Amino acid sequence: MIPLDEVSIYTLLRMAFVWQLLSFGVYLVGLLAIAAFFFDNFKSVVSIIKAILEPYFQPQLPQTLVEKFGKWAVITGSTDGIGREYAKELAKQGINVVLISRTKEKLIAVAEEIENEYKVKTKWIVADFAKGREVYAHIERELSGIPVGILVNNVGKMYDYPDELSNISEDTIWDMININVAAVTIMTRMLIPELKKQKRGAIVNLSSGSELQPMPNMAVYVATKRYVRCFSQAIERELAEHNITVQIVTPLFVVTKMNQYSDTVMKGGFLRPDVKSYTRFAVFTLGKSAETTGYWQHGLQYFFMKLSPEWLRIRIAHVMTRHFRREYLKNHGKKV
Ligand SMILES: NC(=O)c1ccc[n+]([C@@H]2O[C@H](COP(=O)([O-])OP(=O)(O)OC[C@H]3O[C@@H](n4cnc5c(N)ncnc54)[C@H](OP(=O)(O)O)[C@@H]3O)[C@@H](O)[C@H]2O)c1
Numbered sequence: 131m132i133p134l135d136e137v138s139i140y141t142l143l144r145m146a147f148v149w150q151l152l153s154f155g156v157y158l159v160g161l162l163a164i165a166a167f168f169f170d171n172f173k174s175v176v177s178i179i180k181a182i183l184e185p186y187f188q189p190q191l192p193q194t195l196v197e198k199f200g201k202w203a204v205i206t207g208s209t210d211g212i213g214r215e216y217a218k219e220l221a222k223q224g225i226n227v228v229l230i231s232r233t234k235e236k237l238i239a240v241a242e243e244i245e246n247e248y249k250v251k252t253k254w255i256v257a258d259f260a261k262g263r264e265v266y267a268h269i270e271r272e273l274s275g276i277p278v279g280i281l282v283n284n285v286g287k288m289y290d291y292p293d294e295l296s297n298i299s300e301d302t303i304w305d306m307i308n309i310n311v312a313a314v315t316i317m318t319r320m321l322i323p324e325l326k327k328q329k330r331g332a333i334v335n336l337s338s339g340s341e342l343q344p345m346p347n348m349a350v351y352v353a354t355k356r357y358v359r360c361f362s363q364a365i366e367r368e369l370a371e372h373n374i375t376v377q378i379v380t381p382l383f384v385v386t387k388m389n390q391y392s393d394t395v396m397k398g399g400f401l402r403p404d405v406k407s408y409t410r411f412a413v414f415t416l417g418k419s420a421e422t423t424g425y426w427q428h429g430l431q432y433f434f435m436k437l438s439p440e441w442l443r444i445r446i447a448h449v450m451t452r453h454f455r456r457e458y459l460k461n462h463g464k465k466v
Contacts (some may be wrong), residue, residue, distance in 0.1 A: 132360045134192075140426065144339070148180055149436075153283075154364070160255050164230045166225065168263055168319055170436075172437065173255055173421075174420075174421055175414075175429070176321075177418060177419045177420070177465070178415060178418045178419050179420075181417065181418035181419070182418070183228075185381050193221065194224070194418065195220065195223045195225060195280070195417060196223065196224050196225060198330065198332070198417050199224055199276055199279035199280050199281025199330055199332045199375075199417070200280070200328055200330065200331065200333055201224075201225060201244055201277065201279065202221045202225065202226045202227070202228065202276050202279055202280070202349050203217075203225045203226070203227050203228070203278070203279065203282060203322070204227075204230065204231065204273065204276075204280070204281050204282065204317075205217045205220070205226040205227060205228070205229060205276050205279035206230045206231075206259070206282065206283055206285040206313060206317060207230070207231055207283040207284045207285030207286065208227070208229040208230060208237075208240065208284065209229065209231040209233060209236035209239075209281075209463050210231075210233055210236070210239050210386065210387060211384075211386035211387060211388060211405055211413075212284055212384060212405055212408065212409055213231075213282065213284035213285065213387060214405075215405050215406055215408075215409030215410075216282050216284060216334075216409055216413060217229055217240065217244060217414070218243075218244060218247075218248070218409075219409055219410060219413040220280065220282075220413065221244045221248040221250045221252075222248055223413075224248075224250060225250060225279075225280065226250045226251040226252065226253075226314075227244060227250065227253075227272065228252070228253045228254070228255065228272075228276065228278070228297075229241055229252065229253070229254040229255070230254070230255045230257050230269065230285070230389065231256070231285075232256065232257070232258045233256075233270070234254075234256050235253035237255075237256065237377075238254065239290075240252075240254075241254050252270070253276070255268070255272045255273075257342050258338070259285055259306070259308055259309045259312070259313040259410065260287075260304075260305040260308050260309055262304075262308045262312060263275050263312075265329075266316050266317075266320065269317075269320070270320055270403055273320075273321075273324075277324070277328060277331065278321055278324050278325070278331075278448055279324075279325070279328060279332065280331065280333075280334070280416075281317060281318065281321045281325075281331075281332070281334070282334045282336070283313065283314040283332045283333065283335045283336060284334075284336045285309055285313055286309060286310050286336060286355075286388070287301060287305055287306050287309045287310060287351075288306075288331055288348070288351045289348065289350075289351060290302075290391060290458075291391035291392075291454065291455060291458035291459075292347035292348050292391070292451035292452075292454045292455045292458075293305075293347055294346075294347060294457055295349050295350065295462075298350065302309075303350055306350050306351060306354055306360050307350075307354065310351070310355065310357070310358070311354050311357050311358075312358055314335055314358055315361060316359065318335075318365065318387045319359075321333070322369070322457050324373050325369075325372070325374045326374070329372065329373055330373045330374065331373075331374045331375070332374070332375040332376075332377065332416060332417060333365070333374065333375070333376045333377070333384045334377045334379060334416060335358050335361070335376070335377070335378050335379065336358070336379050336381070337354070337355045337358035337362070337378055337379065337380045338351075338355040338358075338375035338381060338382075339380045339381060339382040339423055339428060339435075340352045340355060340381055341356040341358070341359055341380065341446075342380075342432070342435060342436065342443065343440050343443040343444050343447060344444055344447075345444070345447040345448075345451060345454060346444065346447065346448040346451060347448065347451035347452065347454075348447075348451055355380075358379070359378055362377075362378040363378065364421055366378075366420060371459050375417060375420065376420065377415070377416060377419065377420055377421070377422070378420070378421045378422075379412055379415075379422055379423070379424045380421070380422070380423050380424070380428075380432070381402065381408065381412070381423060381425065381428060382402075382423065382425075382428045382431055382432070383395050383401065383402040384402070384403055384404075384405055384408045384425075385398045385403065385404050385405060386405050391454060391457075391458040391459065392454045393457065393461065394454075395454075395458065398418055400427060401427055401428070403425055403427065403428075407425075408424060408425050409424075411424060411425050411426065412424030412425065423429055423450035
């Protein structure tokens, strides 16, 4: 028979071992979670640094955007805001641009400005993506024969101001689905054969940092932007073997007419850059990172946002969009 004090020593040792094992398991899970979080948040910075250093170690690789992706880019929604600046930044790097928007006069003005300033070729196509299926045959005809190397799916639509779904017109909802979801999908599908033919290319899809969580009062907009993420990440894998880069860009607030509903946003500031500064940085990341907020301050903001749980972010978003709604209604003399 084993003496009582020996049994308790064995039991204690066994318990201590099990405790150690459990603690180790908890540490390991914690460590993996932290590593995954940091990888997720810093992979963009790491790939940008890698791309900056690459020319020093592999000078034989293509360096400029023209060498990497070719001479022509197509930018949707390119007469204003981020799209217009993308067109100018790409032109600055010697890339010919095809501008697509609704308004002919604005297209002509932007095309002339770009040709005069950067001595590249331009072409413009009038198209209203809100019309859905009917616009694409015309765009495809206009693009035929142009060796497009970069597609920037920029066009996007938000409500006039944040509001509850039941207050948003059916027309606005269909427009948003046609512009934010259909345009990025069909334009991408249309240009993939051309990019594959050239065995290189880049597709840049403008999502939004707001898609990090569902947002009350911006429900449809944010859901369409989540679609852009999901779509981009899937085709990024499909196209990688064809040497075609798919980049997802998720800006937070940028001072453009899309945010005209809020004086607070339009005032600009550290986290609300003007559109030129934002786009210069976003274009700098092209070919360097598959996913980016497009602006380093937005990267920091995104990092801290991600630290809090989704349920909390949804509640904070609700407070913020309610504030914007009130601000808009008050400024327009409407009943809050
Ligand atoms: N600004 C931000 O804070 C922000 C934040 C996150 C994400 N984003 C995303 O970034 C992208 C660009 O936003 P932005 O702020 O630069 O927009 P913006 O200033 O409102 O410019 C929109 C551009 O799209 C064109 N456009 C609008 N509706 C169109 C339609 N139905 N068919 C064809 N073209 C149309 C407009 O030109 P016409 O009126 O002449 O057609 C204009 O050139 C969007 O996808 C947006 O969701 C913006």
